[in-house]
Amino acid sequence: MEQGASGCELTSTETITKIALSANTVRAAPLYARPIRTTPLTTQDGQPEIGLSDDEPKPSSESSAGNGSNRSANESSRSATGFDTLIGKIVVERGLVSSDELQQCAHIAQTRSAAHGVPVSLTELLLEHEFLTKRQIDRLRTDLEAVRSTQQIPGYQIIRKLGAGAMATVFLAKQLSLDRFVAIKVLPKKFSSNPTFIDRFYREGRAAARLNDANIVGALDVGQAGEHHYFVMEYVDGDTLHDRILERKRVPEREALQLLRQVASALKHAHEMGFVHRDIKPKNIMLTKSGVAKLADLGLARAMSDREAAEAEAGRAFGTPYYISPEQIRGAVDIGPPADIYGLGATFYHMLTGRVPFDGTTPSQVMHKHLKVTPTPADHVNPSLSEPTALIVEMMLRKDARDRYQNADQLLVDIDCALAGKNPEFARPVVDLAKLATEVTPQGDDAKIVRKVSSSLSTGFIVLAVAAVISVLLNLALIAAMSL
Numbered sequence: 001m002e003q004g005a006s007g008c009e010l011t012s013t014e015t016i017t018k019i020a021l022s023a024n025t026v027r028a029a030p031l032y033a034r035p036i037r038t039t040p041l042t043t044q045d046g047q048p049e050i051g052l053s054d055d056e057p058k059p060s061s062e063s064s065a066g067n068g069s070n071r072s073a074n075e076s077s078r079s080a081t082g083f084d085t086l087i088g089k090i091v092v093e094r095g096l097v098s099s100d101e102l103q104q105c106a107h108i109a110q111t112r113s114a115a116h117g118v119p120v121s122l123t124e125l126l127l128e129h130e131f132l133t134k135r136q137i138d139r140l141r142t143d144l145e146a147v148r149s150t151q152q153i154p155g156y157q158i159i160r161k162l163g164a165g166a167m168a169t170v171f172l173a174k175q176l177s178l179d180r181f182v183a184i185k186v187l188p189k190k191f192s193s194n195p196t197f198i199d200r201f202y203r204e205g206r207a208a209a210r211l212n213d214a215n216i217v218g219a220l221d222v223g224q225a226g227e228h229h230y231f232v233m234e235y236v237d238g239d240t241l242h243d244r245i246l247e248r249k250r251v252p253e254r255e256a257l258q259l260l261r262q263v264a265s266a267l268k269h270a271h272e273m274g275f276v277h278r279d280i281k282p283k284n285i286m287l288t289k290s291g292v293a294k295l296a297d298l299g300l301a302r303a304m305s306d307r308e309a310a311e312a313e314a315g316r317a318f319g320t321p322y323y324i325s326p327e328q329i330r331g332a333v334d335i336g337p338p339a340d341i342y343g344l345g346a347t348f349y350h351m352l353t354g355r356v357p358f359d360g361t362t363p364s365q366v367m368h369k370h371l372k373v374t375p376t377p378a379d380h381v382n383p384s385l386s387e388p389t390a391l392i393v394e395m396m397l398r399k400d401a402r403d404r405y406q407n408a409d410q411l412l413v414d415i416d417c418a419l420a421g422k423n424p425e426f427a428r429p430v431v432d433l434a435k436l437a438t439e440v441t442p443q444g445d446d447a448k449i450v451r452k453v454s455s456s457l458s459t460g461f462i463v464l465a466v467a468a469v470i471s472v473l474l475n476l477a478l479i480a481a482m483s484l
Helices: 073-078 080-095 099-116 122-128 132-151 195-209 241-248 253-272 307-312 337-353 363-372 387-396 408-419 434-438 444-483
Strands: 154-165 168-174 180-186 219-225 228-234 238-240 283-288 293-296
Touching: 080 122, 080 132, 080 293, 099 122, 122 132, 195 228, 219 238, 238 241, 238 387, 241 283, 241 337, 253 283, 253 337, 253 387, 253 408, 293 434, 337 387, 337 408, 387 408
Parallel strands: none
Antiparallel strands: 154 168, 168 180, 180 228, 219 228, 238 283, 283 293
C-alpha cells in the first residue's frame, strides 16, 4: 500500500523533460513506488553507520582478528550485524522468506561461524540459497536506512516504509500515546534546508488540517524533529485507485460511478473550504478495504484566495501530465474547481476504459493533446458504457473550463442521475455544426448538381430582388402622381 505520493511541478524548459511516461499506462511512472537510494548515516569520524544497531553487541577486537577457535555458536551469532538481525524479521513479515527457510539459513550461519571462527552473514546465505535476489537485498537495505534515520521523531515508532516520491518518503508508524497506526510523511534531507520546499511542506499540512471529510485523508500533526520535517496523517489500510486499475484494467461502470461520487464529495468540501487540489489522479485516491475512497496528497493544493501565490506561479504548469487540466498547462493564474473536475474526469476515463485519455512518449506530447486534441469518447473505447456515464465523462474533459461542470455540486447531481438510470441534468451532447456540415456535403456528380442548383437559386433570388425594387419604385411614383 502506498500513501501520499507527491505531484510534479512542470515547467516548459526545465523539469518538463524529467518525468518518465510509459507507452500505454502509468504503470512505469509511479514515482513513490520506485526504490530510492538514501545517503547512509555517518558517524562523527565520517564512516558509514551501517551495520550494528545501538542495542546490538559489537564484536571485540579479538573476534575481529579471527581469534575465535574456542567460541561457541551463540557467540558467533551475537557478532552478526544489525542489518542481518533486522533483515530476518522483515523478510518473514513481507512473505519473501518462510520462517523455516530463515531458520535453515540461520543454522547454517551458526555452524559455519563455529567451524571457521568468523561471523557468517545471514544476508549472504539468503542470496547463496536463492531465497532473495541482490536487488531485493539492496531495496531492503535502503528501506532500513530510511527507517533508522527517522526513528528520532518523538512519540512515534517507525515500523516500515510505505513509499517514496520526489518530494517525500512515507512511513507506517505507531502513535505511542494512542496506540494506533498512522502514516508519516518526511521531507527528504536534500530539501530540509530549502525554504521553498519547507514552506510548501508545511502549507500542505495546514491545508489538510482545515479539511474534515470522510473522503479526505485526515491530518494529525506537522512538525520538526532534529533535521526532519514530518507530517503525520491518517493511515489508510488498503490500496490506491491506481493499483485497482492495474489489477482489473477496467473498473465496472457502477463501481466507478460510486467511487467518482465519493471523490466528488471530497472535492466539494475542499472547494467550499477555499482550496483547489491541482493533482487529482488515481495514485492520490486511497481505497480502504471496505470500499471507501479517500483523497490524499495536498502537496500542490492552493488556497483560491491566495492571489500572491497564484501570481508567483503564473506561467508554470503544476500537476501530473496524464491528468492535468489545460488551464494548469498554460500556467493560468485563476485555477478553480473546474481544474480539479478535469483531473477527476481524466481519472474517471482511466477507470472506465483502462487507459488514460491521452498518451505520448514525452510529457510535452501528452500535454499538447490535452490542449488541442479531443479524446476518443469513452463509450467508443468501452461500448458497454451507458449514455449518461459517457456524457458525464465528456463534460468533465471539455477543453474550456467554462464548458465543464462549474462546481462539484453540479457533478454530483449528474452522477446521481446516472446511478438512477436517468439522463444527466447538466451534461448534454455537443453538436459540432462545422463537422456536421462537412459530413453532409455532397461529393462528385452530386456536388455538381448541388452547385448548379445553388447557382440557379442565387440567380433567381437576384431577379426577384431587382423586380421587388422596381415594383417599389413604380408604386412610389404612382403615389406621387395621385397626390398632385
